[in-house]
Amino acid sequence: MTDTDRNALADCYLGGKLLIATPSIGDPRFDRAVILLCDHSDEHAMGIILNKPATGLRLPDLYLRLDVETEAKVPDRCVLLGGPVERERGFVLHTDDFEAGGSTLPVSDTIGLTATKDALEAIASHHPPRLSVLALGYAGWGAGQLEEELTSNAWLVAEPDEGLVFGGENDVKWEQALEQIGITPEHLSSLSGHA
Numbered sequence: 001m002t003d004t005d006r007n008a009l010a011d012c013y014l015g016g017k018l019l020i021a022t023p024s025i026g027d028p029r030f031d032r033a034v035i036l037l038c039d040h041s042d043e044h045a046m047g048i049i050l051n052k053p054a055t056g057l058r059l060p061d062l063y064l065r066l067d068v069e070t071e072a073k074v075p076d077r078c079v080l081l082g083g084p085v086e087r088e089r090g091f092v093l094h095t096d097d098f099e100a101g102g103s104t105l106p107v108s109d110t111i112g113l114t115a116t117k118d119a120l121e122a123i124a125s126h127h128p129p130r131l132s133v134l135a136l137g138y139a140g141w142g143a144g145q146l147e148e149e150l151t152s153n154a155w156l157v158a159e160p161d162e163g164l165v166f167g168g169e170n171d172v173k174w175e176q177a178l179e180q181i182g183i184t185p186e187h188l189s190s191l192s193g194h195a
Helices: 003-012 059-066 117-123 145-151 162-166 170-180 185-191
Strands: 018-021 034-040 045-049 053-058 078-081 085-095 104-106 111-114 132-141 155-158
Touching: 018 170, 034 170, 045 078, 053 059, 059 078, 059 117, 085 117, 085 162, 117 132, 132 145, 132 162, 145 155, 155 170, 162 170, 170 185
Parallel strands: 078 132
Antiparallel strands: 018 034, 018 155, 034 045, 045 132, 053 078, 085 111, 085 132, 104 111
């Protein structure tokens, strides 16, 4: 494969984009999910669900459970269920003003993903990332699996914005993500089941 072929193939990858579940997703774990796709190649895809909070688990609780030392007060935010894979492992999405050496995966020009304790310590430091969110687990796809789901209209693709990635009310993020691309939930419902 030539460099030109590799570059053309890389342009097809969706790392750094949002995936918005459609009614035809067919998997209750991803019903109305909004996912930031963190890595996408011909071998796999990996993302974090942005709108499924862990029931009854807040960031300060998690810090106590993990016995993470803190310099500053831990922000009282929800912990997300990032997906069904490796649910015992934490993943921090954060703005690009934090980086943990070789441990941070650049997701986009402004967002990184770190899965080490460094990110937890940074969140509770005197110089935290400007914006961050912690998720337990991730959504993963094998070779060709995501492409197949995209072909069957299980996902819509959108550009991320900080409000959807880091903020907002989780119970309306799906509608907000659809609105961002000019689609209403009613429009999606009327299209589901039509070829």
